[in-house]
Amino acid sequence: MLIDINPKLPMRNKEITKTFYLQKLGFKVFGNADYDGYLMVERDKIQIHFFEFKELNPKENYGQVYIRTNNIEQLYQAFINNKTEIHPNGALKMKPWGQKEFSVLDPDNNLLTFGQSLG
Template sequence: MNLLNVIPALPVRDIARAAEFYRDRLGFAVGHMDEGFGIVSRDGVVIHLWAAGDESWRHRPRTPASSPVVTGAETFLAGTASCRIEVIEVDDLYAEMKGAGVLYAADTVIEATPWGTREFPVLDLERNLLTFYERSSG
């Protein structure tokens, strides 16, 4: 037995809008899309998008023992996930993402980390965090 791969699954409120954003702004291809699930990929990296569109939590009675999470697809979960994506030529990808206007903040730069990477963060349409990183040489 071997573990082979890990695929991040990010919660989004609208699969179609999210897939369009990943395609048009982040350069991913849309491999599958239906009402509840989407698959996007770029250069062999795959991300799953799952629908967090349940609004019923807004109308449930609030009691001390109740939990807001019942279905696991509540809309407030959208934008709460993150993933890290290893890349080659992080400077080129940074320039592309800066041009697309998807950096975490306008003043986001590539940062060197104590754990030996150069990286920068991007936010998707829902504000899920994607950190692109390259291992530092040396």
């Protein structure tokens, strides 16, 4: 019966988060309403929601999302072309579990890992 999931991640500053996801990762704002302290973005078939947490210490934030794609090479190259910083330990590579993956950190240290099954 489950049909979708929309992770909620913490953000310290709505405008900084919005700018990062729209300009660096190619998302767009979801919906017409602008809720105070809340942001919803989407790209293709996924949404990520954010709640305001001004006191968040990014060094203590362990928010993580795994996002599956069907064209990891193209997505990775688009991020590189857009000068999106790839996580130092998250370069594009094949993992032992049969996924080709890479990762980025958003401005609040939420880890976004993108993966494609190639097995």
